[in-house]
Amino acid sequence: MSSEAFVTLATNDNYAIGAMVLASSLRQVGTQKHLFILITNGVSDNIREVLAKFFDTIQLVDLLHSPDPKILQALKRPELAVTLTKLHCWKLTQFTKCVFMDSDTLVIKNIDELFERDELSAVPDVGWPDCFNSGVFVYQPSDVTFNQLIEMAARDGSFDGGDQGLLNQYFSDWSTKDIGRHLSFIYNMTLASTYSYLPAYKRFGQNVKVIHFLGALKPWYCSYNASMGKLNTFIGNDQARDFIEKWWQMMVANVHSAIEQLNLVGSMSNMVIDNPAAIQQPSSSNEDRYQAWQQGQMDYLGADSFENIQKRLDQSIHGQ
Known part of the structure; x- marks a missing residue:
C-alpha cells in the first residue's frame, strides 16, 4: 500500500457519487496513490458496495457537527455542519502524507506533485485570499493534530461554522509564514471565479488541474x-x-x-x-x-x- 493517499469524504449518496467521479478522474490522469474515502451512515448500503470499485479503502466515521450551529444559520448554510466530519482525515496515521479533496472536485491533469508540499498547503480562497480554501489541501495525518482541532472547535467554535473557518484558525500562520504553502489556483479552481476575472481564465485556464464545483450548483x-x-x-x-x-x-x-x-x-x-x-x-x-x-x-x-x-x-x- 502506498504511504501517501488522496482522501475524500461522503456524507450522503449524492456526494458519494461525486466521489466516484473524483476517483475515476484521479485514476484517469495516472495516479498510483492510495484512494481513501471516509463515509458516514448517510451513505446507503448499495452505494457503499459500488464505492469499493473506485476506492482502495472505505472507512465509516461518526458525523461531527459544528459546535456553533447559530453561525451556520446566520450564513444560511446549515448543511456545512457536517463538514467538520472532515477532521477525521487527520486520524489516517497509516499514511505519511495525504491530499484531501472535497468530493465535488474533478481532476483533469495529474497532481501527484502535491505530495512534495508540506502541511498545510492549500489554494487561497477567492472570497478572502488571506484564508485558504479547504476544498483541496495537503496535510500530514496526526492524532495530536486531530485532538487539538477538536479541542479548538469545542473551545472557540469556527468563525464560519464549518471546517474552513476552523482550519484557518488552527493554521493561522498560513498566509504569512511560508509562501511555499500557497498552492496555485490551478489546483482548486472554483466556478464562481471564472467569470469574475474572465481575462485571467482565458490566459491561464489551459493550465487548470482541479475544478471545484463550490456552492449550491452541483x-x-x-x-x-x-x-x-x-x-x-x-x-x-x-x-x-x-x-x-x-x-x-x-x-x-x-x-x-x-x-x-x-x-x-x-x-x-x-x-x-x-x-x-x-x-x-x-x-x-x-x-x-x-x-x-x-x-x-x-x-x-x-x-x-x-x-x-x-x-x-x-x-x-x-x-x-
Missing part, C-alpha cells in the same frame, strides 16, 4: 444528454457549462454503468441522463411501472426521468 443536479454530450438546460456562463459537462463525461464513461441498476430515489432522482436511443427501447407495462413507483423504485435514468414525465404531461394536455 453537477449531479443538472440534466445531461448523453447522446449529444451536452447539458439539456443550463443557466450560467459558458465556462461553468464546460466544467459541468466535463464532470458528466467522466460520470457517463466510468460511473454510470456501476450505478444504473440501483434504485436511487429522493434527491438522486434529480440526476438525469437523457438518452433518446434508450428512451425508444421497449419499456415495462404501466402496471409494472405503477408497482415500482409504489415500492419507491423509480427509473430515474429512463422512463421516470423528469423530462419524460414532462413530455407525457404535455402530450396529455394537448390531447396527443
